[in-house]
Amino acid sequence: MNWFGKKKAAQPSTTSTGTSGGGGGGNPGATIIKIRESIEAQEKREAHKEREIDKLVSDAKAKMAKGDKKGALYAMKRKKLHETELNKIQQVKMTLETQVINLESAAQNADTFAAMNAGKNAMAKIRNDVGIDKVDNLMDDIKDEMDLANEISDAIAQPVDPFAQDEDDLLAELEQMGADDLEAELLQAPSAKNEVLFPDAPASKLPSLDASEAEEMKKLEAELAGL
Incomplete structure (x- = not known):
């Protein structure tokens, strides 16, 4: 005897992500999207199971x-089955949500690593x-150019004197x-102020000496000559 009535169609696996072909491959973003879609599908199943249980x-009441x-007991047994399935759905949801969190963290770490690696490569280049x-x-x-500029400035600042080299001469x-x-x-x-002035010679003729005076003058001259 079948206590649970008509056999139900096989339910899809609760661990399925709702897609085929192995998920998003190496693209974390695509994988996260597929997992979120699977979470939404599990939430719909969860809501359906809760309505069935209610x-x-x-x-039963x-x-x-x-x-x-007997009918009430049968309803309670079916309720128990749905509660067991609901618990599985909730566990699957928790697993999928954990995967999303881990994938988002891993994707963030990968982006950070890629940015840091790009920065390192840029610095190396x-x-x-x-x-x-x-x-x-x-x-x-730069030092040579600055020295040359200083030399040019010094040269420009020098005075222009065509006779500078002839100063010694x-x-x-x-x-x-x-x-x-x-x-x-x-x-x-000598100039006029340093010139020694002598008296002018008399313009008139000197008086002549008499015979006795002339004789005395001759004697005096003879004595002077003998000295």
């Missing part, structure tokens, strides 16, 4: 009210493109001119 509870204990030798050469070139010429002027002054006749 209906069986109502049937109604049969008990009518005194049909920059280092290879630049290189310490290239940096040293660049700094040397000009100074020597000035010294010679000063020496010549001094010599000329020394050789020049």
Whole structure:
């Protein structure tokens, strides 16, 4: 005797994701979408089982009210079966939701790793493109250019004097001119203020000496000549 009535059609496996072909392959995003679709399918089955259980509870109460204990017992047994199936569905949902969380975390980690790896590769490329030798050469070139710029600035700032190189000759010429002027002054006749003034010679003829005075003058001259 079949206590449970007409045999039900085989239910699809509760662990199925609702798709065939092995899921989303190596694409975490596609796999997460398929798992979420499976969770939605399990939620629909869960809601259906809950409605079946509520209906069986109502049937069991109604049969008990009518005194049909056998019918009420049958309804309660069916309720128990649906509750067992409902528990399995809830376990499957928990497993699928755990997978979604883990996949999302793994996908986030993979994206983070890819970003970090891309950053590392970019830094390595920059280092290879630049290189310490290239940096040293660049700094040397910059220093050379700065030195050259300073030399140009110093050259531009210098005064433009066409006789700058002849200054020594000009100074020597000035010294010679000063020496010549001094010599000329020394050789020049005394000036009027330094000139010694002598009395003018008398314009009139000096008086002539008499014979005795002339004789005395001759004697004096002879004495002076003998000295």
